[in-house]
Amino acid sequence: MTGDRTRRTRAFEEVLFQIERRITDDGLKVGDRLPGERQLAEQLQVSRSSVREAIRVLETLGVVSSQVGRGPDAGAVLTSRPDSALTDLLRLSLGLSSLSLREVIDTRLMIERWSAEQAAHAATGAAGSDADAMAEAVRAMESAQTAEDFVEHDIAFHVAIAEASGNRLVAAVMRALRGAMRRYAIEAVERLGDTRVLREDHRRIHDAIAAGDAAGAVDAVTTHLAHAYPELF
Amino acid sequence: MTGDRTRRTRAFEEVLFQIERRITDDGLKVGDRLPGERQLAEQLQVSRSSVREAIRVLETLGVVSSQVGRGPDAGAVLTSRPDSALTDLLRLSLGLSSLSLREVIDTRLMIERWSAEQAAHAATGAAGSDADAMAEAVRAMESAQTAEDFVEHDIAFHVAIAEASGNRLVAAVMRALRGAMRRYAIEAVERLGDTRVLREDHRRIHDAIAAGDAAGAVDAVTTHLAHAYPELF
C-alpha cells in the first residue's frame, strides 16, 4: 500500500498547540513573555529543538518576537506583526507562480476602493495622523528622484488610505500586497517614466477623502489604478 | 546604551534567503523538490538544525510540504497552500485580541460583496464546479442537524462564492476568514436557533449569481450578512 495520508503529530506541533492553548486559556496578551526555551522543553517533555521549531513558526506568523540576552524584554515575547507573514506569503506565492499578478492587483483594487470609501466616511471625525501621512506622502512623491524613492512614498500613501479605513486587517493585507509587489511597482514606474499623471491622481484621491466625498474617492482610486496598470484594463 | 535594534542575520534566515533565491532564479515550480536537509546544510555551510528551522518557516507559509520516507514524493516539496497560514494568522491574532471580530467581519463583508459581484459576471461562462459546490452546500444546509454541521456547509457555500470570483487570493483570504471565525459562527448559529432566514438568504444569493444578476447578488449578500450579524448593524 502506498500513500497513507495519516501522519503522526509531530512534537513541535504539540508544542504549538500547547502554546496556543495558553494564549487563549490564560488570556495572554501582546507584551507577555513565554517561558524560556529550556523551561518550555522540560514542561512539555520535548527537546529544545522541537520547542525552537514551534517558536519559529509563531515568529513566522508574527505572533512572537525573540530577543536574546537577559532582562524583561529578553526571550519570546508575544507581539502582533501579521504584516511580514502576509508579505512573505504573497511574495513567495508570486515567485512560485501560484498567484498571478492579475489576481493580486484585482485584490488591491477591491481593497483600495473599499478603503477610500471608508476613509472618506471617517474623514469628518478625527483620523488626523492618517491624513497627515497621506499629505506627507503626496509631498514626498513630488521630490522623489528615483523610481525606488517614488514607489516607497507611493506605498506609504496607499497604506495610509487603508489605515484611515480604521480596519487593521485590511490595512495589514494592503501593506502585504504592496510589499510583495514592490519590485513590480518599481519596474512599472521606470517603464512609465513620467509620473505626473499618477501624482495628479493622488491629489484627487486625497482631496476627495479629506472632503468626505466617498463616491468621488472611489472614482478617483479606480481611475488611478487604471493609470497604474493600463495593461489590465 | 540600551535597546540596540540592529541584529545579526540568523543562520536560518540566510538559508531562507538562499532557498527563495533558488525559487526565483532557477524558476522552481510547485511540485519540484528541494535538496535534502543534510545536503542543504552542507551546501550552505550551516547545521541541519538551521536548515530545519528555515524549512519549518516555509512550511508555515504553505510553500513547502515535508514528507518522510524515500522516493519521488519524499523530502521537501514545493507546494502552494496559503490557506492554513492565513487561517493560523487570523486565529492567533483574534486570540491575542490584536484584531477585533468587527474588523474581521467588515473585511468579510467587503470580500463577499466583491466576490458575489464577480461571480455573477462570470456566471454566464463556465464556472460549473463552483456553481455545483454552491448548490450542494445549499442542499446540505437544509438537512444539517447540528450547528457545527450547518456552519461547515455554510462555510463551503461562502467559500464557493469566493472561488467563483476566479481570484485565488481572494478565495484564500475568504477561507482563512471563515476558518478563523468557525468557533464564533457556531456560537452565533446556536444562539440564533432558527436558520430559516439564513437558508432563504443563501437561495437568493445563489439564484442571483446563477442568473448573472450582479447587483442583486451584492444586495442579497449584504442582507444576508446583516441577518448573520445583527449586532453589528
Add this chain to the structure above:
DNA sequence: GCCTGGAGTATGGTCTGACCATACTTGGTC
C-alpha cells in the same frame, strides 16, 4: 517470466549536550 518478501537506504523527526554571543544583573571598587 513473474511475483513475493526481505534487506538496504535515503528521508524527515527527535533528542542530547555542548558552546557561543548577547545583554541585563549584581556587587565590588573608587
Add this chain to the structure above:
DNA sequence: GACCAAGTATGGTCAGACCATACTCCAGGC
C-alpha cells in the same frame, strides 16, 4: 553616587546520534 567587572539567563548554533517511515532493489520461489 558613579563606574566597571564578574555573573548569569537568554536565544543561536553546531555536531552527532538514533528512530520511524517508505521507497528501491534484488534474491529466491513459483
